[in-house]
């Protein structure tokens with residue numbers, strides 16, 4: 001089966017026949033400033049945002065394609081990666097019939113979106129070293145398993161999933177293998193982006209919320225085979241990325257050096273923070289992290305969480321997740337914030 005047929009075969013039958021909504025800017029998208037745009041019922045008085053945004057985000061995608069060394073046709077942008085993940089469910093999983101596979105402890109949104117879309121979520125617990133157990137995983141897969149979510153580096157554990165496991169899953173799992181690389185820029189490992197041509201079922205999700213420092217503008221990215229991107233484009237809300245978001249992202253991407261130096265700072269602080277926190281007598285273990293946070297095991301997570309709150313520091317108590325008893329997830333902050341955290345831990 002060729003790539004196109006393979007992907008068409010995965011798409012929900014009902015989605016295949018939908019005709020995309022055709023917006024005013026789809027029907028005429030010339031950008032000449034001299035044209036009078038009387039086609040979209042906009043307010044004609046210029047205030048910077050009186051016009052609808054580019055529904056296909058051409059400028060922004062072109063910039064991203066240069067930075068990521070990929071093709072515009074392999075890029076889809078969402079209102080946060082949460083929208084990307086939701087659209088993947090809607091495009092590929094038939095409610096009440098299909099299922100997806102997730103690997104807890106991991107990002108909670110996969111399960112929430114599965115439930116929201118009435119898709120059975122088959123959970124396969126990671127091993128004690130937070131790696132997938134392939135035989136247990138593949139035993140749960142059937143012909144209705146349409147998506148497998150691999151978060152790497154994983155939230156909340158911080159570790160990367162071994163490439164050999166991912167490679168094997170890309171070969172064995174016939175549905176989409178969605179690799180959530182929200183934290184990839186904090187890792188020394190390569191992104192899977194360079195491997196898109198090898199696997200038609202490989203979908204990579206990234207975000208501008210973490211390393212790129214733009215959580216507030218809500219911008220997520222999906223890289224995949226152009227057939228998958230076409231389907232996402234067909235079913236997305238027409239103007240899902242607003243004008244302010246597109247402009248802000250373009251501006252910030254002009255200064256990649258700044259973003260890179262922030263990432264390097266965070267990686268150095270991650271190391272310093274873990275060394276210092278290990279000296280605290282309430283810290284039992286600090287898990288190795290390829291992300292911008294540390295998962296630490298403490299003597300009593302509920303108690304330490306409350307004490308931190310009382311000292312003005314909010315961390316995430318992850319103790320109720322499987323394999324995460326008595327753990328806190330701590331985001332790497334500024335030097336000052338990290339110093340305050342360290343001194344509080346020293347006083348415990």
Ligand SMILES: *Cc1c(COP(=O)(O)O)cnc(C)c1O
Nearest residue numbers: 080081082107155182207209220
């Ligand atoms: C933070 C995070 C995201 C980002 O979500 P956005 O909607 O893009 O802000 C995605 N996946 C994981 C695993 C995350 O931790």
